Amino acid sequence: MARVLINFPQRAKRGDIIEIKTLIQHPMETGYRLDNKGATIPREIINLFACTYNGDEVFRAELFPAISANPFIAFSTVAAESGELVFSWTDDRGQTQTETRQIIVE
Amino acid sequence: MHRKQRLLTRRRILLVAAGAGLASFVRAAGATEAAMAEAIRDLIGEAPLEPGKVKLELPSIVENGNTVPLTVSVESPMTQADHVESIHIFNQKNPQPYVAVFHLGPRAGKARVATRIRLADSQRVTAIARLADGSFWSDSAEIIVTLAACTEQ
C-alpha cells in the first residue's frame, strides 16, 4: 500500500466549493529510462486517478509518464452532502489502491 | 482513451542524470512536435481551437524538469448547461505528447486542477479544454528547463 496524503476541509457548508489535494508515493517509471546495462527500464505508472462522492464520480484524471513521481493532484468539488469521498489510483498492472475519507456538510 | 504507438524516426540518446543509479534518458527529437499536432487533431477533429478561457500556469524557468508545478483553470460557471467536460494537457518535446487528461463536470464547482509534471527540455506546454457545448479553448506556456548541477552520474 503506497503512502498517501489527502487533504480537504472535513467540515464544509452546503454549496461551498472545496479544494482537495492528494499526493501518493509512486516512482512513476516512465519507460524511457535506460539502466546501466543499456536495457530499458519498463514503464510502471499510475495511469488513472478517480474520486467519487457518495458513489458518483466527481473527478477523473488520466495520467501519462509525463506526470512526476509521487503524483500530486489537486482539484475541486462542490460540498453537496455529508458522506464518503473515495479516492482510487490504478496502475499499469491494473491494480487499484483505494482510500476513503468522510466529509461533513452542514 | 486511445494511445498511438509512434514509430520514431529520429532518436538521440542524451546522457542526462535521471535519478537513482546510472540511467540514461532516451529522447525522440522533433518527433513529438508532430505527435503533439496529431494528438491535438485527434482531440478536436475539424473544430476550431479558440484561444481564451483557459489559463495555463507554469513557471517560466525551473531548476529541475523532474517536478514542475502546473495549474490549469478554465473560466466557466460549471453549471449543468455550461461546464468544462475535460482538460487535455500536451507537451512538445518529451518522448510522447500526452501529459494528462482531467475529466470534470458540473460537480467540480470550479474548473481548476493542479499537478506536477516532467519536462525533458525547454519547451511549450498546451492545455485544451472541451466544454459541454463541444467547443474547444486553449492556452499555451513556454518554459525553460535548466539542468541540475552535481548529479549522481
Add this chain to the structure above:
Amino acid sequence: MKALLGGVLGLAAQVALAAGIAPEERRSGYDFAGPEIRAMQDDDTTNPGNLWVLQGETLWAKPVGAASRSCADCHGDSRDSMKGVAARYPALDPTLARPLDLEQRINRCRSEHQRAEPLAWESDDLLALTAFVARQSRGLPIAVSTGPELRPFAELGRELFEGREGQLNLSCSQCHDDNWGKRLAGNVIPQGHPTGYPVYRLEWQSLGSLQRRLRNCMTGVRAEPFDYGAPEAVAIELYLMERARGMSMAPPAVRP
C-alpha cells in the same frame, strides 16, 4: 555535462580564500531556491517529503526484531522525546567513542535494543524513520555539541571540506564558501547547510539523506564518493552542522 565542466573549470581558475561565511551572512538553501520549490516545501499538505514522514510515524509504533519492541515502547511520544534530537546530530556515542549520525543512531537502536537487522542506507524505511525524527526538530536551531571528544572529528570534517579533491580538483569550500549565490549549470550555488535533511531532491524524485547528497557532490567533482557510513562522511556531516550552528532546522526540505 559540458556546461558543468565549463562552469567548474572557470571556478577552479580562481584563487580560493577559504575564509568561511560570516555568521550573519549564512542563508539556508531555501533562500536560493525558486518560488515553486519554496511553495512545495512550505505546504505540509503538498510537500512530497511528508509521504516519508507519514511512513515514519507508522514505523515508530511498529514492534520489530527479536525483542518485538517499537521505538514508541522506549521513546513514547516522539513529539516530546525526539524534540531537538536531529538538531544535535551527529552526536557522540560514548561506547564507540565516535560520532554517529541520525541514520546510524537509528540503526544502532535497532540492533542494540530491538534486536533487529539494521536498515539499508537510503531504504524507504530508514528514510522514513529519519524524516519522522528530524521533523520533530523543525524550527529548532542546530545545536551540535562542541565537546573535546568531538573536536578531532569536526576538524577532520573541516579538512575534508576545505581540501581539493577529484579530477576537477575542487574543494567543497570553493563553491559553498567562496562562490555561493553564483550560478553553476543553471542552478544557484547554495551555501551547503544541512538544515533541511532528509531532503526531497527533485533530481532524485525521492527523499534522500545528507550522505547521498554529499556523494552527489563528490561525483560532481569526479572524486570517488565515500561509502555510506564511512567515518569521513560522518565527519563532514558533523562539520557541516557545526558550520550551520544556530540556523533553523526545516526538514523535510525540497531542493532542485
